Amino acid sequence: MPTPSDALRTLASIPEVDAAVTAARNACTELRWHNALRKRMPECRAEATIRAARASAALEGARYPLTFVREVVGAGREVPSDLSGAQLSASVRVAAVTQELSEKPDALRTGFSHTLSKLALAAGAGLAPEEQLGRPRIAGETPGDLGGLPPAPDPGEIAERLAFLEELLADPTLPGLVVASILHGEILALRPFVIGNGLVARALFRIHLVSAGVDPTGVNVPEAAFLSDATGYGQGGAYYTSGKDVPGWIISCASAVEKGAGEGRQVCQSVQAGRIPRSV
Template sequence: MLPLPPRRAPAADDPLAPLLDLPGVREAVDRARTACEELRWHEAFRRRWREVRAEADLRAARASAAVDGARVPLDALRGVATGEAPGTDGAARVAAGSLRATVLAAGWRPDLGGRAEPVVPPLGQVLARLHTAAGAGWLPDADLGRVRGAGVDPRDLGGLGSAPSGAEVADRLALLTRTVAATRVPALVVAAVVHGEVLALRPFVAGNGLVARAVARMLLSGRGLDPTGAVVPEVAWTATPHPYVAAAARFATGTPEGVAGWVAAASGAVVAGAAEGRAVADAVLAGRLGGA
């Protein structure tokens, strides 16, 4: 079994500590932790963890693109990962962008069993770089990695209602960056808050969902919940895209019920993603990777 991350209680002045007292949040944290702890036992992580991670990343990228309606065969995206040119249609370009963002985020993930921690930039820089990777090839170069300015509305995630103005987005991103740097609450809560806030803010003209899901998955691993790097929460969001958007919209209201419900949904996605990670690990050991 892989070593467990230490349990650190958040300080009394931790900006996210009050969320732990919302109904069901601690239980959601425990469910996600149990699922990830069970995954760590898998034999594939003893010697073939790099293969498992690479396949899990591929599936995460494909599923994240599919949430946004860009559905491509897994083998087609596997070809892109090994150097083939992506297709020229819109779905193929978005999926290729999702893969680039996923690979970039993986570079900020600790090696399994490694002692050195990667140097992760501040959250605002992470989001900008993920967006540049995700949007290249299908968004104008001038929009890549740039937060929306005044009078510019996002073109995605319309089911979330009106987006905040450009000036408000910049302020809230700065606050989110400070919050992530300061908090010590469990990784599930941090990842859920960042994921939900990026969806709510929609800081970029498009591609916000790809960025939100990539950074959330990175935080799950980097903050110790999923040291295997093989959990694929995106498969749950792909299976329930309308409930996903509805839960994100409730989170955006800022009500205790909306925030608690979103954390619970994030926990369910981690549990499903751990099952997908186990399936990937099984396939690596059996030498039967593939997909439609």
């Protein structure tokens, strides 16, 4: 019987998938050697994290200028006391946890459940009752986000498919970008938490890109590419969730990484030119 790893290798071997993944990896390699990263990588990575937080929040409906988000992160600026502000705060928290975890080797291969819990807690605080945070949904609970997707599975199926993800993560020989795309798509499909599933899905994608060596600098910003085509991103998630086009989802994720490398180069150029406050 084919294993999850076998299934993933089959997906990765599809010519269109392989071409998209190769293009993304080449873009990440080019970004890696940008001059700004030789001496100012921490600043570049911090700015990329801020841009990721802004884009991820915007995908949840909380749209704020980059300068505002930079001030929230760097200077503790207060956010509006409404749903939009709560969503931005959640995205900023998740981005901070994501940066912390992505700096650890094999961040997702050890303690996957704990990592999910930590991200879910950061994503849901202020948006759901405290007793529902940091754990998968139980019987009778439904996700309060990502409307428009096919119905979310029940808790029993969630447990099985999270175990499938752990099995994939346990195999270090699998292509990192393809695994990251499946992690991303599965969380969107499962919506295992009552809230914050989109933030958690994109965080796992980002963490694995870094820890698997696809984007070792952490300066790529695929979230910006997802935001630039939010409609396409939503449709891709729906196709993945329904099982209609898993290869297409992987290709779209790879394309976002390729485009995210361009956003990363803009980050590097802005840091070099002194256009970003050093306090960040």
